Amino acid sequence: MRPKELKAMNRELPGPGFWALIQPHTGVLSQAQPTARGFGSDLTAIIECEKGPFFVKAMRNRPGGRRASLIRERLINPAVQPISPTLLWHADDDEWLALGFDVVDARRSDFTPASPDLPGVVDLVDRLGDLPIPDIARDWPESRWDRFAVDETEAELFRGDALLHTDINPSNLILGERGRWIVDWSWPTRGAGFIDPACLVVQLIAAGHTPEAAEAWAAGCRAWADADSIAIDAFAAATRRMHRSRADRHPEATWLEAMAAAAGAWAVHRGVAEVPGQAMT
Structure with a gap:
C-alpha cells in the first residue's frame, strides 16, 4: 500500500x-x-x-x-x-x-482494589527496582521533586543510584498471557529506589485504595521495604505539593485534581499534611 x-x-x-x-x-x-x-x-x-x-x-x-x-x-x-x-x-x-x-499482546492493568492484576503490577515494579543503572542514565539525576521539597537537605533524600521510570500508571504497566511489561520510558532518571513504588502508592489511592492498603501493596517491592521512613515522609509531602501545583494550574483537568486528592490523602496518612479542615497537632 x-x-x-x-x-x-x-x-x-x-x-x-x-x-x-x-x-x-x-x-x-x-x-x-x-x-x-x-x-x-x-x-x-x-x-x-x-x-x-x-x-x-x-x-x-x-x-x-x-x-x-x-x-x-x-x-x-x-x-x-x-x-x-x-x-x-x-x-x-x-x-x-x-x-x-516489538508488538506485545497486552492490555493496560487495573489498579482498583479488587483487581486480580495487583500482584503482577507489584511484581513489575519490584523487578524494575532490580535493574542495574546503565552508564547512560548516570547523567540523568532525578530532580523534578526538588522544588517541592522544604530545602536541599530534604531533596537529598530523593537522590540515589536506582534506575527510575517515574510514570507508574495503569496505561504504562501492561499485562498479557505471555508476560508483563513497563512501557513509555519517556523520562527515565537516576534516583532513590523507593520513588517508583511511592508513585505506585499514589496511583493506587487514586484508583480507590486506602493509603494503608496502597502502602501494603508497595511493601511487596524491596526498594520500598528497604527505604528510610523519613525519606518516604519527605517524598510524600513533596508529591502532595507537586500534584496540588499542577491541579491549580489546570483546573479544567479533573484527572489532575484526582491525583492531587490522592497525594493529599497519602500525605495525611504519613502525618506530613493536615486533614482538610483540621490543624496538625
Missing part, C-alpha cells in the same frame, strides 16, 4: 514523508492503526507491514523536552528489555523522529 493510501484511510496519520522515512525498516506497508497516545507523542500506531508488525512511536523533530524524551526512550531501551518491549529500529530526519518496537 502506498503512503498516500494509508493517509487516506485515517486522517490521524502523518503524510507521505513519514512513511518514506520508516519504509526501509518496515518494507511494504499494509495497514496503520493509531492507538491511544499520551501527551508526549504525535503518533503511536500498530503498523502492519512486510517486515513487521511494529508498534511505532513518533513525534515531530523540534527542539524541546518532547524530542529529548523520545531520544531518552531510545537510549534506555537496551537496559530495560527484561521488562519492556524491544526497540527494533529507529529513524529520523528533519521532520520526524520514530521508534519501532
Whole structure:
C-alpha cells in the first residue's frame, strides 16, 4: 500500500514523508492503526507491514523536552528489555523522529482494589527496582521533586543510584498471557529506589485504595521495604505539593485534581499534611 493510501484511510496519520522515512525498516506497508497516545507523542500506531508488525512511536523533530524524551526512550531501551518491549529500529530526519518496537499482546492493568492484576503490577515494579543503572542514565539525576521539597537537605533524600521510570500508571504497566511489561520510558532518571513504588502508592489511592492498603501493596517491592521512613515522609509531602501545583494550574483537568486528592490523602496518612479542615497537632 502506498503512503498516500494509508493517509487516506485515517486522517490521524502523518503524510507521505513519514512513511518514506520508516519504509526501509518496515518494507511494504499494509495497514496503520493509531492507538491511544499520551501527551508526549504525535503518533503511536500498530503498523502492519512486510517486515513487521511494529508498534511505532513518533513525534515531530523540534527542539524541546518532547524530542529529548523520545531520544531518552531510545537510549534506555537496551537496559530495560527484561521488562519492556524491544526497540527494533529507529529513524529520523528533519521532520520526524520514530521508534519501532516489538508488538506485545497486552492490555493496560487495573489498579482498583479488587483487581486480580495487583500482584503482577507489584511484581513489575519490584523487578524494575532490580535493574542495574546503565552508564547512560548516570547523567540523568532525578530532580523534578526538588522544588517541592522544604530545602536541599530534604531533596537529598530523593537522590540515589536506582534506575527510575517515574510514570507508574495503569496505561504504562501492561499485562498479557505471555508476560508483563513497563512501557513509555519517556523520562527515565537516576534516583532513590523507593520513588517508583511511592508513585505506585499514589496511583493506587487514586484508583480507590486506602493509603494503608496502597502502602501494603508497595511493601511487596524491596526498594520500598528497604527505604528510610523519613525519606518516604519527605517524598510524600513533596508529591502532595507537586500534584496540588499542577491541579491549580489546570483546573479544567479533573484527572489532575484526582491525583492531587490522592497525594493529599497519602500525605495525611504519613502525618506530613493536615486533614482538610483540621490543624496538625
